[in-house]
Amino acid sequence: MIRRLPVIPTVVVLLAVATMIWLGVWQLQRRHEKEAAIVILRANPAKPSVAFPKLPPVDPELMFRRSSVHCLRVVGWREEAGRAADGSVGFRQIAQCSTGAEGPGVLVNVGVAARANAKTNWTGGQIEGWISEEPDHRSLLARATGETVPLRPMLIARTPAPGLKAAAPPHTEDIPNNHLAYAVQWFLFAGVALIIYIIAVRKRLMPPPPSAS
Template sequence: MIEHPATTPRLRLPFLPTLLVGLAVLIMIGLGIWQLQRSAEKTAAIAMAASNPARPAVSFPALPPVPRDLLFRPSSVMCLRVAGWRTEAGRASDGTSGYRYIAQCVTGAEGPGALVVMGVTPRPDAGPVWTGGRVAGWLSEEPDHRPLIARLAGKAPPLRPMLVARTAAAGLKPAAPPSAADVPNNHLAYAVQWFLFAAIAIIIYILALRRHIGLKSA
């Protein structure tokens, strides 16, 4: 009598869960690669911005985003009137910390207006009495309060242009000029996060498969 060797049951992966996990992992890896590309672009943009303060003055851009070749360039804007004030943590030109007063300026009958940093104070109060006029300074971008998920996915709206005034409003210290050192380059960290998410998804799925196989063989 001929005995046939025992055969090991062939493992069959569940189709739909495997497909969904595979697609999710591919998307996360793709996002990680995209963030690596963005990191290289941002590094080049920061290098360009570092030399911009010494370049000739440019017109204040009407709409976002601020082109990288204009970031930190000297500029000026005419503030017809101040529609409101915002306060943000900031630093004065003498190195002290405090609160920046950002004027929300009206620049015409229509349009987005302009944001102007009019100076820094050690503590927030009723706000400066400045009501508008011609302001000269350096081009920057508004503080970034966009949701992290939107930034990771590239869905966040562009940051509006903002002018950091050379001369402060009465009662305020001049704000520190914008610097390339203040521009974050978090794209490499975002890429690592996406790759970690992909690895964790694979590990969790493998553990779930092992548990599933163990329950079936029990």
């Protein structure tokens, strides 16, 4: 009996492998884009201050620029692991501010606490700092596949709220550029998937052992 190559499974596997290779190539392109953006970011802190962006995503031309916001009142708090300007690690205190009757409000990193669940009596007001983005909580798979979730702009306060340390100013070293690693992963996934399928097909196409007479 002649065994033939299974058409539908082969097409499915080849499409999956092609998709993984395309994702790898796309990540390589993203790497070059990120490198170009980092060049811009390095120069931004020395540029004149600009108006704080209201909506995401934050344009690379605005990231790390000096800016200011007026927090009418604090409507909530978020706590994230982070680093202070003196190099110590702790918990960033991120205030969710209202800026008016309408609009999305703003996020302000008002400083770093040495311990979790710290309290500060900061209730708002005019505050200056640098434009950044809120913490990125996307999974590794979401980042590797390029799933886009616009991150809201966040101001890193130059002067900390009472009882807190000043947060570390934004720096290009904090911007991950893992696109080469993601590309290598996708190419490896494609290669492994193809090898496994070839082995499976070879076993399927092997003639059956002769039956004992």
